[in-house]
Structure formats: structure tokens, C-alpha cells
Amino acid sequence: MHEILSPQEMGEADRLAAEAGGAGSYPLMLNAGAAVVAELLTRFADAAGYDVLCGPGNNGGDGYVIARLLHERGLAVRLWRQEVPPAGTDGARAADECPLEARPLDRFAPEPGWAVVDALFGAGLSKPVEGPYAEALEKAATAKAPVIAVDLPSGVAGDSGRVLGTTLTADLTVTFFRKKPGHLLFPGRKLCGETVVADVGIPAAVLQTIRPTCRENTPALWQTLLPRPERDTHKYKRGHVAVFSGPPTATGAARLAARGAARIGAGAVTVLSPAAALAVNAMHLTAIMLHRVEEEAELAAFIERRHPAAFVIGPGFGVGATARLFTEIVLHPASGTAAAHLVLDADAVTAFAEVPDRLFAAAGVSRATLVLTPHEGEFARLFPDLAEDALLSKLERARQAAVRAHAVLVLKGADTVIAAPDGRAAINTDATPYLATAGSGDVLAGMIAGLLGQGMPGFEAACAAVHLHAEAGRRVGPGLIAEDLPERLPEVLCACLGEEK
Numbered sequence: 001m002h003e004i005l006s007p008q009e010m011g012e013a014d015r016l017a018a019e020a021g022g023a024g025s026y027p028l029m030l031n032a033g034a035a036v037v038a039e040l041l042t043r044f045a046d047a048a049g050y051d052v053l054c055g056p057g058n059n060g061g062d063g064y065v066i067a068r069l070l071h072e073r074g075l076a077v078r079l080w081r082q083e084v085p086p087a088g089t090d091g092a093r094a095a096d097e098c099p100l101e102a103r104p105l106d107r108f109a110p111e112p113g114w115a116v117v118d119a120l121f122g123a124g125l126s127k128p129v130e131g132p133y134a135e136a137l138e139k140a141a142t143a144k145a146p147v148i149a150v151d152l153p154s155g156v157a158g159d160s161g162r163v164l165g166t167t168l169t170a171d172l173t174v175t176f177f178r179k180k181p182g183h184l185l186f187p188g189r190k191l192c193g194e195t196v197v198a199d200v201g202i203p204a205a206v207l208q209t210i211r212p213t214c215r216e217n218t219p220a221l222w223q224t225l226l227p228r229p230e231r232d233t234h235k236y237k238r239g240h241v242a243v244f245s246g247p248p249t250a251t252g253a254a255r256l257a258a259r260g261a262a263r264i265g266a267g268a269v270t271v272l273s274p275a276a277a278l279a280v281n282a283m284h285l286t287a288i289m290l291h292r293v294e295e296e297a298e299l300a301a302f303i304e305r306r307h308p309a310a311f312v313i314g315p316g317f318g319v320g321a322t323a324r325l326f327t328e329i330v331l332h333p334a335s336g337t338a339a340a341h342l343v344l345d346a347d348a349v350t351a352f353a354e355v356p357d358r359l360f361a362a363a364g365v366s367r368a369t370l371v372l373t374p375h376e377g378e379f380a381r382l383f384p385d386l387a388e389d390a391l392l393s394k395l396e397r398a399r400q401a402a403v404r405a406h407a408v409l410v411l412k413g414a415d416t417v418i419a420a421p422d423g424r425a426a427i428n429t430d431a432t433p434y435l436a437t438a439g440s441g442d443v444l445a446g447m448i449a450g451l452l453g454q455g456m457p458g459f460e461a462a463c464a465a466v467h468l469h470a471e472a473g474r475r476v477g478p479g480l481i482a483e484d485l486p487e488r489l490p491e492v493l494c495a496c497l498g499e500e501k
């Protein structure tokens with residue numbers, strides 16, 4: 001159930017199911033209508049009546065089925081429409097079978113105590129919602145009527161969660177078969193209210209033909225790959241992670257990342273510090289090791305002697321040439337040394353703003369995995385054309401960036417998207433707003449490196465870290481500061497690994 005389908009893939013699912021069922025697509029519409037009615041009768045049973053707003057396509061068709069079923073139960077129903085669905089469509093058939101008188105949409109006036117069923121537009125939204133359609137949605141919103149949206153709140157684009165023209169906030173959205181990106185990406189996610197996925201009779205087997213590449217980021221995606229230490233392991237077998245520290249006034253970020261790496265299970269963690277910051281770092285580190293690295297030769301020597309499995313560069317590091325130089329050395333160490341995986345975050349992302357192709361080229365020929373963890377602002381510095389393209393969803397931007405950068409892309413935010421260069425993607429859905437705090441991203445970068453260092457593949461490591469980070473944040477809740485996050489990981493990991501303490 002965690003696959004996420006684009007509206008096009010959903011259309012394909014619909015078509016394949018109609019073919020397989022032999023009775024066309026109309027039974028799916030009947031099931032969709034019945035599923036919405038079941039939710040209405042569970043959650044809005046005490047409504048005085050139901051205003052059903054029907055659009056000109058099959059979303060409206062669902063609306064006619066809903067209106068008829070409510071009417072057959074003896075409930076008060078009013079049906080509002082602007083245009084009749086075109087002849088020969090499922091929508092037209094549903095309209096023909098609906099005995100209720102259709103009232104003109106521009107006369108819609110909400111009644112106190114009545115619920116509104118929004119069946120104006122769903123997957124077929126193709127332009128901004130305006131005119132009588134927009135006015136009807138605005139009237140429902142102003143009246144504060146309880147709203148149940150069929151498939152999507154009208155005006156929310158299924159592929160991106162963006163609003164085209166006018167929309168409204170639903171209390172409940174009932175979608176069919178699988179969620180679409182618009183249910184999970186903001187602002188769509190907020191506008192949907194609670195989203196329920198209803199079975200309309202599409203067999204799950206159609207997914208084998210469609211092969212969707214996007215998933216909701218749940219443990220099912222990566223749980224079996226979470227590192228579990230062997231009984232006879234030793235610390236360096238559990239991955240040695242190295243984190244670059246910034247100058248004396250900016251060392252905390254690296255220590256937060258280091259702590260994230262250590263708590264997620266890396267067997268050894270070293271903070272690599274410029275000489276001037278060694279003292280301040282030393283004062284705050286205990287289990288985490290400290291090593292002077294300020295120049296190219298020192299880094300090369302560290303790599304050669306200690307063979308770290310993964311690095312973090314960026315948190316508090318500064319945006320200068322050293323960030324670029326160290327990145328390139330990590331991705332391409334001296335011959336004979338295996339390249340370590342690299343998480344490139346914060347300042348190190350910005351450091352490549354003028355020369356993004358240099359980073360992408362280095363990643364393209366490296367055998368190690370590069371994970372980029374930008375928030376939207378940092379993303380725009382590396383991929384200005386993708387950031388400016390208003391037609392691209394957050395999902396699509398992350399996907400295209402991953403391909404271009406030859407990197408796993410973690411595009412952070414309330415709806416973090418993780419994308420791999422091979423086309424796989426996941427949308428995270430359980431972040432708490434309390435994670436929006438200084439240092440939270442530094443901990444995440446360290447957690448990803450900690451999992452990479454323990455041998456987890458890049459995409460799964462990024463997905464797992466994003467989920468576990470969100471879960472740790474959820475458990476702390478109000479008052480959360482970044483330091484809390486690593487300390488919650490033992491309990492979060494215990495739950496995820498199914499291990500008793």
C-alpha cells in the first residue's frame with residue numbers, strides 16, 4: 001500500500017483494471033462512490049444533509065453516484081453542477097442514473113449543519129479553478145461546512161500538491177487504490193485533511209505492469225537492510241565515520257553530526273578539526289575521536305591510515321575552496337585507496353554554487369556514494385534551473401537533481417523527498433514541525449553517514465535516516481533541540497529493529 005502513483009500511472013491502473021474486469025471502468029466509479037459514502041456515514045453521519053458539488057468529468061461522476069446512494073438511504077441531498085459530463089463517459093452515465101434534480105452551481109448556498117462533498121475536479125484538473133467553481137469552493141470554506149473531498153480537494157494538483165487557482169481545505173479526502181504525490185507534498189497534504197485510501201476493486205497485480213518508482217517512506221522500504229552487528233564484530237567493522245569540523249566559532253554542527261553517526265551505530269567516529277579548533281572540540285568530545293586535518297596532505301594521510309567508511313562535510317564548515325578540495329579528495333583519494341561514501345550538507349553544498357558541474361563530475365566517476373542533503377535554499381544554489389521551473393513538483397525536482405548529480409538527493413522540508421539516480425524516490429510523511437530547529441539537519445547528515453558507514457546502500461540509508469530522525473523528533477516533541485535527537489535514537493532503533501533492551 002505504500003506505492004505512490006502519479007495521476008498518469010493511476011489512469012493506467014484504471015485502464016488495466018477495466019480491461020481485466022471485462023466490464024469497463026464504470027464499476028470502479030460505482031465502487032468509488034460507495035467508498036466515499038461509507039466514509040461519510042461513518043464520520044459525518046450527524047450532518048443535517050449533504051451538498052454534492054459535481055464537476056464536468058469523472059470526479060463529478062463519482063459525485064453523482066454519491067448523491068444517488070445518499071438519496072436512496074433517505075438522506076437529504078442537494079446536487080449542484082455547472083456543466084453536464086460529455087455523452088458516452090462514465091460521468092454522463094452516473095449523471096443519467098442519478099434521479100436528483102441538478103441545481104446550478106452558481107446558486108450554491110451552504111446550509112448550516114450540512115456537509116459538502118467536493119466532487120468538482122480530481123485527477124483531471126488541467127487549469128486554474130476559477131469562476132463559479134471557485135465561488136462554490138469559497139462559499140463552502142466561508143460557511144465552515146465540513147468538507148469531504150473526492151480523490152483530491154478540487155484545485156490541488158495530484159502530481160505536485162500545488163494549488164491551481166482556488167481550492168479549499170477538506171476535513172477528509174478519500175482517494176482510490178493508492179495515494180498520489182499531491183496527497184503527500186505540501187500544500188496539498190495540509191489541504192487534504194486526513195487522507196483515506198479506498199479499495200475500488202483495482203487488483204494490486206496491476207502494479208507489476210506499472211512498476212511505480214515512488215513510495216511513501218515507511219520502514220518496509222529499508223527495515224531489512226538496517227545494520228545489525230554480528231555477535232563477533234569489532235568497532236571498525238561497524239563503520240568508521242569522519243566528520244569535518246569548522247573553525248573555532250563553528251564546531252558544534254560537526255559534533256552534532258558526529259553524535260548522530262555514533263548513535264545510529266557507527267563503530268567509530270572521528271571529528272577532523274583545523275588546528276585552531278582542536279581545543280574547543282576536545283573539550284566537548286569523549287567517545288568521539290579527534291584528529292587534526294587542516295591541509296590536503298593531512299586528509300590524504302588520515303584516509304590512507306584509517307580507511308574511514310564514510311565522511312560528512314558541510315555542517316559549520318564554511319563555503320570556501322577547502323570544502324571543494326576536501327570533497328574531491330574524499331570522492332577520489334590517492335590510487336589504491338577505496339573511496340569512502342560522502343554526505344555533503346549545508347556549507348559544502350553552497351561551496352559548489354558557482355561550479356556545480358565540478359561536484360557532479362566528481363560524483364559521476366567516483367565509486368563511492370554521494371548523498372546531498374540540501375534544504376530548498378541550498379538546492380536552488382546547486383540546481384537553479386530546476387528550482388525556478390514552476391512546472392516541476394518537489395518530487396520531480398529531486399529526481400532530476402539526483403540524476404544530474406549522480407547522487408542520492410535528500411531534499412529536506414516538512415515533506416522531505418529522497419531520490420536516487422536510478423529513478424527510485426520516496427516521500428517522508430511523519431516529520432514533526434519541532435524538527436525545524438538549528439542543528440537538526442546536522443544530526444541527519446551524521447545519521448546518513450553512520451548508516452552508509454555500516455554498509456547500507458545509499459538510497460535506503462537516506463530513507464532510513466530521514467524516517468528515524470523524524471521518529472526521534474516526534475518522541476521529543478515540544479521543546480526539542482537538536483542535541484535531543486541522537487539521544488532518542490537507541491529507543492527508536494530498538495523499536496525498528498524489534499529488539500528488547
Ligand SMILES: NC(=O)C1=CN([C@@H]2O[C@H](COP(=O)(O)OP(=O)(O)OC[C@H]3O[C@@H](n4cnc5c(N)ncnc54)[C@H](O)[C@@H]3O)[C@@H](O)[C@H]2O)[C@H](O)CC1
Nearest residue numbers: 014029032057058059121122123124125126127128129151
Ligand atoms: N482512476 C480511477 O481508478 C478512478 C477514477 N475515478 C474518478 O475520476 C477522476 C478523474 O476523472 P477525469 O474525468 O479524468 O478528471 P476530472 O473529473 O478531475 O476533471 C476533468 C474535467 O474537468 C475539466 N477541467 C479540469 N480542470 C478544470 C478547471 N480548473 N476548470 C474547469 N474545468 C476543468 C476537464 O476539461 C474535464 O472536462 C478521479 O479523480 C476520480 O475521482 C473513478 O470514478 C473511479 C476510478
Ligand SMILES: [K+]
Nearest residue numbers: 118121152154
Ligand atoms: K474533488
